[in-house]
Amino acid sequence: MDIKKYLPYITLAVLVLFPIVVKNDYYTHLMILVLMWVVIGSAWNLIAGYTGQVSFGDAAFFGTGAYTAGLMVTKLGWSPWWGLLFGGFMAVLIAMPFGWICFRLRGAYFALATLALNEIMRHIATIWESLTDGMVGILIMQDFVSKLPYYYIALALAVTTIVVIKIVMGSKWGYYFLSIREDQDAAESLGIDTHHYKMWSLAIAAWLTGVAGALYMNYMGFIDPHVVFSLHDISIMAILVGIVGGVGTHYGPAVGAFVMVAVQELFRTGGFGIVMKLAKASESEFIIDMAQVITKAHVMGFGILVVLSILYLPNGFVGDWDKILRFLRLKRPNNMDNNDIDNIGEAKP
Amino acid sequence: MSLLRIDNVTKSFGGLTAVSNVSFEVEKGEIVGLIGPNGAGKTTLFNVINGFYKPTRGSIIFKNENVSGKKTHKLCKRGMARTFQVVKPLQRLSVLDNVIASAYVRENTHKKAQKVAMEVLEFTNLAGDAHVISKGLPLGKRKRLEIARALATKPDLLLLDESFAGLNPSELNESIEIVRKIKEDGITILIIEHHMKIIMSISDRVVVLSYGEKIAHGTPTEIGTDSTVIEAYLGVAHEGGAHA
Numbered sequence A: 001m002d003i004k005k006y007l008p009y010i011t012l013a014v015l016v017l018f019p020i021v022v023k024n025d026y027y028t029h030l031m032i033l034v035l036m037w038v039v040i041g042s043a044w045n046l047i048a049g050y051t052g053q054v055s056f057g058d059a060a061f062f063g064t065g066a067y068t069a070g071l072m073v074t075k076l077g078w079s080p081w082w083g084l085l086f087g088g089f090m091a092v093l094i095a096m097p098f099g100w101i102c103f104r105l106r107g108a109y110f111a112l113a114t115l116a117l118n119e120i121m122r123h124i125a126t127i128w129e130s131l132t133d134g135m136v137g138i139l140i141m142q143d144f145v146s147k148l149p150y151y152y153i154a155l156a157l158a159v160t161t162i163v164v165i166k167i168v169m170g171s172k173w174g175y176y177f178l179s180i181r182e183d184q185d186a187a188e189s190l191g192i193d194t195h196h197y198k199m200w201s202l203a204i205a206a207w208l209t210g211v212a213g214a215l216y217m218n219y220m221g222f223i224d225p226h227v228v229f230s231l232h233d234i235s236i237m238a239i240l241v242g243i244v245g246g247v248g249t250h251y252g253p254a255v256g257a258f259v260m261v262a263v264q265e266l267f268r269t270g271g272f273g274i275v276m277k278l279a280k281a282s283e284s285e286f287i288i289d290m291a292q293v294i295t296k297a298h299v300m301g302f303g304i305l306v307v308l309s310i311l312y313l314p315n316g317f318v319g320d321w322d323k324i325l326r327f328l329r330l331k332r333p334n335n336m337d338n339n340d341i342d343n344i345g346e347a348k349p
Numbered sequence B: 001m002s003l004l005r006i007d008n009v010t011k012s013f014g015g016l017t018a019v020s021n022v023s024f025e026v027e028k029g030e031i032v033g034l035i036g037p038n039g040a041g042k043t044t045l046f047n048v049i050n051g052f053y054k055p056t057r058g059s060i061i062f063k064n065e066n067v068s069g070k071k072t073h074k075l076c077k078r079g080m081a082r083t084f085q086v087v088k089p090l091q092r093l094s095v096l097d098n099v100i101a102s103a104y105v106r107e108n109t110h111k112k113a114q115k116v117a118m119e120v121l122e123f124t125n126l127a128g129d130a131h132v133i134s135k136g137l138p139l140g141k142r143k144r145l146e147i148a149r150a151l152a153t154k155p156d157l158l159l160l161d162e163s164f165a166g167l168n169p170s171e172l173n174e175s176i177e178i179v180r181k182i183k184e185d186g187i188t189i190l191i192i193e194h195h196m197k198i199i200m201s202i203s204d205r206v207v208v209l210s211y212g213e214k215i216a217h218g219t220p221t222e223i224g225t226d227s228t229v230i231e232a233y234l235g236v237a238h239e240g241g242a243h244a
Ligand SMILES: Nc1ncnc2c1ncn2[C@@H]1O[C@H](COP(=O)(O)OP(=O)(O)OP(=O)(O)O)[C@@H](O)[C@H]1O
Pocket: B013, B016, B018, B036, B037, B038, B039, B040, B041, B042, B043, B044, B045, B085
């Protein structure tokens, strides 16, 4: 399909024009979040989807990046934008010793270690009050009133992320990451220093996630340990973005980011207020109560979504695109259904 | 000097001694067969040789260097490659990508790695399957893919762990031919095999393990008439009837 080839460029053009055409702060805000999640989700996909080292602790890197940006202002009096540079760097500084020790662990044990890292970082940010102001958090003045600059910076970061990962995955490193994911023993015996390359994959992922954190500090103007080191709002969300879009697919995280931010917003606002309005219209106490529960239970909604997507779309929206089309009867069944997964490493002679 | 020297190697797992005080040498250019009943410790010895396990006692000398306990990927770079008895293809990658991944050990650019990979696939009669996802390959071809991947690392020593098991007669001939060609290219081979006829016909020398110990060592003719071997190995194989 030719359209598939041009889709990324068409999408990019739409994204560039979006805030100018739509001229709506609320939607622009949501799109900034989507673009930020494209960065985080793609980074998670690199280490978990492509390299097979599932991380439950992306918030450790995100929060480190955010705090780096914030502290540049409160401690050094610099512009928080330096955080885009140093935030990534600091996240790598955290990731390297962690990876050096914990990459000896395999599978679920590594995932648990990332979870621990997440919690350790959150506690450090909470307890080390002389540096971080603890639970009070960090409040800075945003540089721009308009959302447009943030939008375009986020867009630039998202595009850079996708391009960088594309280049990496097309190189020797990409082959090595995939080999490690597929079979670590085989990879070792093929001459791949698995420990070393896992560290590289983690370093790139941590860098990108840290930069996203720094962007968040700049854009939101306020962070505290519970927001940026949140296990469920950041670490789990990163996993959801990866899974829903399609683990180990190039554009999966981008699609996942869009879907997940939309879903999050849908739940958070109770179907943009529609659920509450309908409930109130019914004038029944019980229904209003139920509606309130539903709108507050967005975390549960998340959980249900994950279960459904693992059951019916194990390869995510991108990986199972053909399946979705068939379900919607837009495409006749075909047997050559070697889904999109991994055609990144595919070489054409 | 021999290419590989196994020097009084013992490997125990807790109380179980899988390899017990085994010594032998592999000279450059020869094919050495490693045989023995199931559970004799053959695969374990391979795992010690290629660095997955550190020997409990003894040492592995490869190219005049004591490599005991050296990392597997380092040994691969030094020129040692292996195949796995239980095949380990990079499942979701194409056959070609599997081989490219290993060719990268010696080649720096994608173009060169791909060229080496295609040559190796031609050599192992897998070129026609280059773009098949390796998960979907039949066992016979997966066994050959193991060999192809190992060859793409340009080894001096190739460790083959039951590359012929589970093949049908025509695949068997194909693989035997490939092993012969590998030898002609000057690559030294240490091969584990249960098919007695094959091992006797392709090996220059044969080492026999039983319960972790080396019980015999010699030319195929010597081994074929050795009474200890017939008792320990052939006897078991015939009674078990599992391998002919
Ligand atoms: N990682 C391990 N931990 C504990 N015991 C092991 C381990 N690996 C192998 N063994 C044991 O060591 C012994 C030798 O096993 P090994 O796989 O080396 O035999 P083998 O000669 O390759 O047999 P086969 O012909 O069936 O492949 C067996 O008793 C096996 O159960």
